[in-house]
Amino acid sequence: METGIKQLHVSVPPKGKSLSFRVTKKHQKVGSITSIIYETTGRAREYCELAANIYRGCEHGCTYCYAPSATFRKREEFCLPAVRKNVLKQLEIDAIKLEEIGEKRPILLSFTTDPYQPLDVKEKLTREAIKLLHDHGLKVEILTKGGKRSERDFDLLSKNPELSSYGATLVFTDELMRSEIEPHAAPTSERIDSLKKAHEMGILTFVSLEPVWDPNQTLEIIDMTHDFVDLYKVGKLNYNKQHKNVNWIRFRDNVVHKLENYGKKYYLKRSLQDIS
């Protein structure tokens, strides 16, 4: 189906081909030579092809989080995060190998944990991970709901802007809903302030509008942030009964219209593009 929707930044394989279709020979090697940095698969791959999870688990407690099932853990256990054993040592070994093969793709921190959950305030491993990846000429893409906690490392990101981007996931403008559904993550207003600060420091910023819980709140977020956000990535809500309450075709039309009106770069995830 031709949707007429613009693709920006991320190329998409021909319809009917899986996303792994795009993995080149060189890239296939990454997963086999590294232990912390890995090739993503499935829907995650549309987002970023390489990722690293510095922590195991996440204490933000988002009720829609898919990571407990993706990592085969009970939700209660997942919410008690821990540092991965020898994580920085292994990450450095990975980084040396990726530098050797000239890897240019960004490495997302993180998919199945949050790099700026409260545990990181004490452990500071995300800071060390950024330094280490930058030292080996590797690009870092931050994705967090940590708000202010993440600002600690803006000095590192702004020192190497060509190797850095900073993103926040924004789902709610209604703070009551946010506190019920993402109970231990930073408030939306704090995440927005951090994006603004990152932008002012010359760091490329993006917003992950995923999952879309309530289309009106998502559209409102764009109105509130378009002045200081470089790129939007939009993805549906999946695996949740709230999904049925949304008219996804209407939402897709509205979000594209708004983003184009503001002249913003955007990427719609395939599951949203393919709805007919």
Ligand code: SF4
């Ligand atoms: S911040 Fe991300 S990893 Fe952490 S609970 Fe929420 S959705 Fe899961």
